[in-house]
Amino acid sequence: MPELPEVETTRRGIAPHCEGRCIERMIVRETRFRWPVPKQLPKLMRGQTIIKVERRAKYLLLKTTGNTLLCHLGMSGSLRIVDGDCPPAAHDHIDIVLDTGRALRFHDPRRFGCMLPVKPDETHPLLVKLGPEPLSEDFTGDYLFQASRKRKTAVKTFLMDGHIVVGVGNIYANEALFAAGIRPDRPAGKIAKARYRRLAEAVKVILSHAISRGGTTLRDFVGGEGKPGYFSQELAVYGRGGQPCKQCRSALIELRLGQRATVYCRRCQR
C-alpha cells in the first residue's frame, strides 16, 4: 500500500529509465480505475518524450513534450520497468512502451489508482487544493499549530487530511504520533505549539527514514525496479495492537478513528 515513501521510491526507480525516452505506444488493457482512463490516451501520448518524472503528494507526474501523465497508485498499485517481451500478468493494466524496448507497467489489482492526461501548463483539479509537502520547509510545527486552531477533529484525522499536509497515510500517522508522544484521539485544536513542533519533526524523520529504506512493504509493494522495500519490523505501533509498547512494555491500545485502524500507547502518548 503505497504511501509517500513508496511513491518516492517508485519515482527514483523509474526516472532513470524514463527521462529522455520517447513513448512508442501505450497499451491499455483496463480502463476502469478510480477515474476511467480516457479512450484517446494512447493516441495522445504516442510519440511524446518523457522529460521528467516528478512527484506531488502521492501522485506521480510524467512530464512529456506533450501532455503530462498524472498517475496515482491507489492502495495496491505499482509502476515498474519491464522488458518489452515480458508477458502481462493479472492486473497488469497499462503499459507505456518506451523506445528502449522496455515498458513502464502499471499494475493495480484493486484499481483505486488512476492514469490521466493533463494539458501542458495546466494544474489538474486534483492537485489544486493540496497542502504542503511534509519534507518541505513549508511544513513546520508552527504551521500545524496555526492550521489546527478551533479544529475539534482528532489530531490523527487532521494529520491525514491532504488539505493540511500531503502524503501522511495511516501507517506513518500512527508512527509519527507515537514518536511525538501525542495521543491520536486528542482534539487537534487543543494541542500546544511545542508539541506540534515535535510532531512535524517526527513526520519528517519517519518519512525520510522510510524513503532511505525503500518504503515500507506490508504486503506486496515493489519499487520501480521490482525490489521490495524493508519489512514492517521497524514499525513501533502500526499493526501491533495488544502487543507490548517498545518503550514501556504496556499493552498498545487499538481503536478506530475516522474508519482507520489506530494504535497507540496509553502511557507514552498523552
Next chain:
DNA sequence: CGCTGACCCTGACGGC
C-alpha cells in the same frame, strides 16, 4: 465551513 460516513475494489485471512 467542519465533520462523518459511504463508496470504489480485490486479495488475504479466519471461521466453520
Next chain:
DNA sequence: TGCCGTCAGGGTCAGC
C-alpha cells in the same frame, strides 16, 4: 477443502 464474511486502505463526495 472450500466457501463466505470481514477487513484493509486513499481520497473524493454527499449529506448534515
